[in-house]
Amino acid sequence: MHIHILGICGTFMGGVAALAREAGHKVTGCDAGVYPPMSDQLRALGIDLIEGYGAEQVQLKPDVFVVGNVVSRARRDDGTSKFPLMEAILDQGLPYTSGPQWLAENVLQGRHVLAVAGTHGKTTTTSMLAWVLECAGLVPGFLVGGVPLDFGVSARLGALAAGQERPLFVIEADEYDTAFFDKRSKFVHYRPRTAVLNNLEFDHADIFPDLAAIERQFHHLLRTVPATGRVVSNGLEEALARVLHQGCWSEVRSFGSAVSDFTAQGLHHAFDVLRAGQVVGRVEWALSGEHNQLNALAAIAAAEHVGVAPATACAALGRFRNVRRRMELRGTVAGIAVYDDFAHHPTAIRTTLDGLRQQVGQQTRILAVFEPRSNTMKLGTMKAQLPWALKEADLAFCHTAGLDWDAAQALEPLGEAGLTAGDIATVVQQVLAAVRPGDAIVCMSNGGFGGIHAQLLQALAARFTPG
Structure with missing residues (x-):
């Protein structure tokens, strides 16, 4: 063909x-x-x-x-x-x-599809799950909205592993619409046997009028999961509870809350995993933040559905190297670390900065450099949440090109810690004027951000390198 x-x-x-x-x-x-x-x-x-x-x-x-x-x-x-x-x-x-339709008919048909849906963490959790299955010898196919460092590619077909009735395929399940002629969410095409509902809040203001509209799409996804399937749901999310309340015909396994099937006990970078209150494994890894701990629990619960013991999954996650553009260290100059992260929604910005704060401690200053680039952020729907999202940053620098709303006004609650600029060069100069040796700079965007990471590293080297 x-x-x-x-x-x-x-x-x-x-x-x-x-x-x-x-x-x-x-x-x-x-x-x-x-x-x-x-x-x-x-x-x-x-x-x-x-x-x-x-x-x-x-x-x-x-x-x-x-x-x-x-x-x-x-x-x-x-x-x-x-x-x-x-x-x-x-x-x-x-x-x-x-x-999505071509994929469903020509790749996913006849496979056990494990779909990872949610407002945040889809790419990371999909990558975790694919890695767990790989380490268990199950040779999964996958399609990820990023490049997992452990695989080096964003997609592969996989193969039928010994002992499996069907080849496994792990896919990032996006709620955005399919095409101009098909306004259903992409994920309704995938017909998963294992569905992960990682979290759910309002996003995509360009196509959804409110959160209830997105909840309906998530329920449409549940309608496609067979009775022999499994739905893995975040027990901390009220929106997901409402989705499940609309009707669920499959086994449900929850994670995250104190009364969930899968819970964690310990620090975010070193924790025991409990199933029904019993310790079944331990994860010790380089990742930080509560969001990644929850992502891990989701991957463990989903992998169990295809026969991977939680202890095996935990051991695999201890070797997980994350995804490009998820707190990816791009370089260090004079002790100043420059990170690249995909965060583009206020909640994602908040969790990224919270995780970095836990990692670097209170003595290190965090400089957050971001651009509101997604359709939702460009519309200004969530501009009021930005001061909350940037709480852990000592200084915040916003690239305002293409915005129809006043970013400086939105950041006023930050006082002098909030700066704006309409072009990348000015943002770089603002950061350069404020940065000190030992700071952590995290650049957040769902686009290329004009190559700001390389520009910052070059400017830092020119300023701080002797001679």
Whole structure:
């Protein structure tokens, strides 16, 4: 089969491309601003990439066009389509489908799917679960919205392991909509036998009017889990309790709360795991923060459903090396550590900084550098939560380009500790003027952030390197 992917450089669609290529299909694709590292990864797999969405690409005559959710029927000011290829596909009646639909029909069918859903921690927990299964010898396939350091790739097909009825496939289950022609959440296509509900709060204000709308989508996911399946749910989340209350037809295992099936006892970086109040394993690792402890419990409970003993899962997590862009240390100059993190929602920012504070202690200053880049943050829906999110930061620097709301006003409760700038160069200069040896700088964005990490390290080296 020849598939041509529209929006191929997105993390999810790039993963679909890699899986299709590994399965032996011919894969081509297009995107606007074809960019590394995804473009380099795809070309290394022998996938031809085309810049833009020109209508002439119909001449490739693939068996099917696979359409990413970046594609829409939007038009420019002059009335022309922003995606002329999609218009040509529709005009000529050519076959097309969405990425999640193609994945469900061509990769996930016949597999035991373990899907990890939630507002936060999907990528990390999916990576943890895939690593636990790998260490248990179960050779899982996976599709992750990032690059797990233990695997070095974001997607692979996996294989049928001895003793398993079906090959295992671990997937990051996103609640964002599927495509312009399919407004259901992506995850309803995956039909998991094991579903992890990691947490749930309001996000994606561009497509969801309120939290209740997202809860309905999560319940649609539960409707697809068989009676022999397992739902792993965070016992600390009221929103997930409401989702389960709408109806659940599968075994439920909870984690996190004092009365949950799976709980933790100890520090976030070294803790016993208890199942029904009995110690079943211990995790000692380099990760920090309560959020990662909860992620670990979710992965352990999900892995148990496919036969991995909690003690085995705990041992594997002790060797887990995390995911790129999850508190990834990019470099150190004069004792100043520069971290890169994907946090882009107030709660994610808060948990990231809380975890870093636990790691570095009270004596180290934390400089938080962030950009409100997600659609929800650009709309200003959660701007009032930013002072709360940045509580553990000694100084906060906000990149304001593209915002229609006043970031300086939103950060006023921080006083002189909150600074804003409309361009990256000014942000770098603000940080450089304030930083001291021994500080920790964490840059938070769900995009490339204009390469600010490298710019900061270069500027720090110029200032603090002798000679």
